[in-house]
Amino acid sequence: MGILILNSIFQPGLVHFLTVSAILFSLGLMAVLSKRNVIMVLMGVELMLNAANINLLAFSRFTGLGLDGHMIALFVVIMAAAEAAVALAIVLNVYNRFKTINLDEISQLRG
């Protein structure tokens, strides 16, 4: 009986996937808040987007919500691709002008 309960706790269910995504999200938050390199901040944003996607797919898998979560996750991936391309073009422009990508030193708005 005890083994049965232990087995059902460790069997990966909805809460297990949600916990993984929560940890991934907070790691991404840590990167966004504490790093001062633009590219590291971008990597943190990607981690947070992936955490959100795991949530969407987990709810689609374990509840009767159908495939709508898959569609939203697909559009999140599309948006992440567009965001990464534009953001890195901006980063290259900023580096070309300021010769640094430290967020604290990029404080000038006038071109």
Added chain:
Amino acid sequence: MDLAAILFYVFALVTIGSAAVVVFSRNIVHAAFSLMFTLMGVAALYVLLYADFLAATQLLVYVGGILILILFGVMLTSQGYTLNFREATVNVVPAGLLSVAAAILLIYAFSTGGWVITEVDERTDTVYDLGMMLMTDYLLVFIVAGVLLLVAIIGAIVMSTRLSVNTED
């Protein structure tokens, strides 16, 4: 535990461990490479969630596209020596406290949510259903996503062209 459970724990460990390396590594190249393992682990978790098409898309778009872009960004903005690869890390204690608080709150909310779990049938593939949904219910969103990608491409090209003009003068 069956094979799926063992695979879940292995891939969850890979994902979270390499995400921790991304966040806490002092070397930005190490961070970029361990981001690859994080993205692959997430793709494996997608497979465990019966999302085969999303897993393939994750591998193609993230590992094949975004990660390469990030590595290009790292290499084009480094000033030559390994010393300059090291990124500045500030506010470690407040950011850490906030992140731990966010993790605890999220896990608490998730584990006490009382979700109604219905065991759906095991899906064999999702590609057919996703394609039908893209062409019916999500047609407008699909077109808007295409326009978004076009705008992003044009924006990136315009900014890169200005980059070469700036270098000349």
